[in-house]
Amino acid sequence: MARIDSAYNYFMSTYGDSIGSRYESHKKSELRDTYNKIVKANKDSPLYKIKDTEDMGQFAIDIKEHANSMSISVSNLTSNGEDIESILSKRIASSSDPNTIEAAYVGDEETGSTEEFTIEVDSLAKPQINTGNFLAPQDMNFKPGQYTFDLDIKNHSYEFQFNVNPGEDNLAIQNKIVRLINTSDVGLNAQLITNRIASNAIQVSSKATGIGEDETRLFNISSTISRDELDILGISRVTQEPSNSDFKLNGTEHQSLSNVFTVNKAYELYLKAPTNGEVTIGLKNDTEALTDGVNQMLDSYNGMIDVGLRYTGAHQNRTLFNEISSIARGMTESLAFVGITADENGHLSLDSERLADVINSDDKASAFSTLNELKSAVRSAASKASINPMAYVDKAVVEYKNPGKTLTAPYATSQYSGMMVNYGL
Numbered sequence: 001m002a003r004i005d006s007a008y009n010y011f012m013s014t015y016g017d018s019i020g021s022r023y024e025s026h027k028k029s030e031l032r033d034t035y036n037k038i039v040k041a042n043k044d045s046p047l048y049k050i051k052d053t054e055d056m057g058q059f060a061i062d063i064k065e066h067a068n069s070m071s072i073s074v075s076n077l078t079s080n081g082e083d084i085e086s087i088l089s090k091r092i093a094s095s096s097d098p099n100t101i102e103a104a105y106v107g108d109e110e111t112g113s114t115e116e117f118t119i120e121v122d123s124l125a126k127p128q129i130n131t132g133n134f135l136a137p138q139d140m141n142f143k144p145g146q147y148t149f150d151l152d153i154k155n156h157s158y159e160f161q162f163n164v165n166p167g168e169d170n171l172a173i174q175n176k177i178v179r180l181i182n183t184s185d186v187g188l189n190a191q192l193i194t195n196r197i198a199s200n201a202i203q204v205s206s207k208a209t210g211i212g213e214d215e216t217r218l219f220n221i222s223s224t225i226s227r228d229e230l231d232i233l234g235i236s237r238v239t240q241e242p243s244n245s246d247f248k249l250n251g252t253e254h255q256s257l258s259n260v261f262t263v264n265k266a267y268e269l270y271l272k273a274p275t276n277g278e279v280t281i282g283l284k285n286d287t288e289a290l291t292d293g294v295n296q297m298l299d300s301y302n303g304m305i306d307v308g309l310r311y312t313g314a315h316q317n318r319t320l321f322n323e324i325s326s327i328a329r330g331m332t333e334s335l336a337f338v339g340i341t342a343d344e345n346g347h348l349s350l351d352s353e354r355l356a357d358v359i360n361s362d363d364k365a366s367a368f369s370t371l372n373e374l375k376s377a378v379r380s381a382a383s384k385a386s387i388n389p390m391a392y393v394d395k396a397v398v399e400y401k402n403p404g405k406t407l408t409a410p411y412a413t414s415q416y417s418g419m420m421v422n423y424g425l
Contacts, residue, residue: 034387041388048395055314056393062307063320063389069300070382074375077293084290084375085368092289093267096280100273103281107266115264116282117250121275125209125245125259128218133234134199137171144168147226149235153187153206153219160184174202177233188219202235210244210257218242245271248278290359291352294371298340301327301378302347304385309345311392320385320392321346327377334370337363 050056077084091114093103100121107113135141142164151158162176174192181190181204190204206218217238223230230236244255249263259271267281284292301324308321325346328335335341339354358367385392 037383037387045388046397048390048397050390050393050395059307059311060389060393062310063304063385063392066300066304066307067382067385067389069303070297070378071386073293073297073300074379074382077297077375083368084293084371087290087293088286090289092284092292094282094284094288097275100271100275101279101281102270102272104268104270105266105283106262106268107264113264113266114283116280117263118278118280119263119269119275120248120278121271121273122246122248123243123274124271125257126240126243127206127209128238128242129206129240130204130219130221130235130237131193131239132174132202132204132237133232134195134197134201135170135174135232136199138169140167140169141232142168142170142173142229147223147229149221149223149226149230151186151188151219151221156186158184158186171200174200174233177202177235202233204235205240206242208257209242209259211242212257247271287352287356287359291350291355294340294355295350295352297375297378298348298350304381305346315394317392317394323392324381327374327381331370331374331377335374338367338370340374 077087089109091105091107091109091112093105095101095103101119105112144164144166146161146163148159148161151160160177160180162173162180164173178190178192181188187207188204189207190202192200193203194200204219204221208218211218221230221236244257245259247254247256260268262268263281269281304324305321308318308324312318312321328340328342328346328348332342335348338358339351340348341351342348355367358364
């Protein structure tokens with residue numbers, strides 16, 4: 001179980017912040033298709049044992065997440081139609097400073113607003129944060145017994161109960177309360193933070209940001225029955241008050257409870273940081289939108305190349321690198337025609353001026369045919385790697401299945417494909 005925990009800890013620390021793209025939500029038919037592909041991949045998969053190396057789980061997760069990035073980049077290029085050329089008729093928002101404000105066009109493609117505007121962000125919306133007392137992990141500040149505390153949030157009241165068993169130290173109790181809050185799904189996140197002397201405190205933050213006119217706090221933690229124990233924990237203390245975002249639209253001051261909101265029912269804005277002056281929000285021109293989409297696809301492709309190179313160096317296993325790099329090697333001349341070239345390591349780069357010239361010439365159809373071929377190859381490689389990243393790692397085959405009597409085995413992949421693996425083989 002420890003290995004599974006370490007694998008998922010690596011996943012959350014490395015890729016957790018990138019979760020949430022609108023292309024990561026799927027229809028039932030898409031989920032059913034993914035499940036069927038997993039079943040098919042495992043019908044003939046042999047029983048194997050993964051080699052016991054520390055980076056094996058990280059490598060498999062890297063493959064899966066970079067495959068996901070490739071899929072998202074393809075979806076972004078084809079969200080307005082299967083042919084990449086359709087992106088020329090799609091409205092795509094632009095931000096003059098995407099590091100502080102991201103913009104997406106969510107209006108009607110035919111009648112939605114296309115008006116350009118400026119925004120200046122003074123401060124972001126913030127959640128409420130309560131930070132408890134730092135306790136020495138091996139001390140036992142709690143007597144055995146049953147304790148309760150009350151949580152008031154959004155006009156709802158909840159009672160939380162926890163037990164202290166004989167011999168349980170502070171760290172065990174704090175972890176128990178963190179799990180209790182996180183699994184309750186009441187709109188809060190809890191975590192343990194550590195100070196310089198290795199003492200731990202519980203930090204509770206609201207998932208919501210901002211504060212309404214008739215509100216003073218987003219949540220309140222209290223207890224009458226277990227007041228002493230709550231005082232020891234200290235989680236009723238507010239260390240960051242919730243606040244709204246402050247910004248100016250075309251010079252007019254506004255506030256929002258959230259850092260994500262819509263302007264003119266057409267532009268969805270995501271505030272990431274206060275701005276240094278005004279930021280202009282508008283629409284990208286056709287060539288700029290296409291160039292950005294192609295560059296995103298090439299970046300995701302190059303990311304997978306890097307994973308393959310890293311594993312090649314560590315384990316002398318070139319399977320992933322050879323498979324991904326073969327996409328560009330088989331299209332060298334046609335890719336060069338549209339301004340895409342490869343370096344000695346197989347990384348692809350785009351000459352945007354060359355791409356703009358060729359899509360505005362008589363060779364436009366040929367250029368889009370090449371881009372669509374590259375997109376299809378990238379999507380296929382991403383799907384294969386995502387369904388079974390364990391196909392590329394070092395492993396020892398224990399037993400092959402009977403070729404004449406294959407059975408569906410959807411749980412035989414691994415935890416890195418969303419399933420489980422038996423390390424005790």
